[in-house]
Amino acid sequence: MNFRRDREHEEPEINLIPMIDVLLVILIFLMITTTYSKFSGLEINLPTADTQQNKEQADEINVVVAASGDIMVNKQTLGSHDVEAIRAALQRAAGSGKEPVVIINADAKATHQSVIDVMQAAQGAGLAHISFATQQAQH
Numbered sequence: 001m002n003f004r005r006d007r008e009h010e011e012p013e014i015n016l017i018p019m020i021d022v023l024l025v026i027l028i029f030l031m032i033t034t035t036y037s038k039f040s041g042l043e044i045n046l047p048t049a050d051t052q053q054n055k056e057q058a059d060e061i062n063v064v065v066a067a068s069g070d071i072m073v074n075k076q077t078l079g080s081h082d083v084e085a086i087r088a089a090l091q092r093a094a095g096s097g098k099e100p101v102v103i104i105n106a107d108a109k110a111t112h113q114s115v116i117d118v119m120q121a122a123q124g125a126g127l128a129h130i131s132f133a134t135q136q137a138q139h
Helices: 016-033 083-094 112-124
Strands: 060-065 071-073 101-106 129-132
Touching: 060 083, 060 112, 071 083, 083 112, 101 112
Parallel strands: 060 101, 101 129
Antiparallel strands: 060 071
């Protein structure tokens, strides 16, 4: 008695739909549980110098940005907060100096726009070296 004679021989097959469903669920789970961290920082290449070169330092232009938005260039208060007025003051302070460094001393409560205005004015004056002054936190 052979009951299989009437039936066609069926090929075994793998059903891919359940496997795709499981993979999509795993993918969604991984996407939801992954924490995306954004690291921000400044990449700085510090210059090297010999002891003889330390005696010759670049000119510094100190720019103070107060919390009220007042701006001082080398201890001289500017009457205007306009970018062009800041640029002119930076050019006067730079004079014929050899690549002066603009040091921005901004109050912690100064507006972001005031600092950006100083940076834009320095760029307009052709001063490419800008540094920010900070102080150590008191514990």
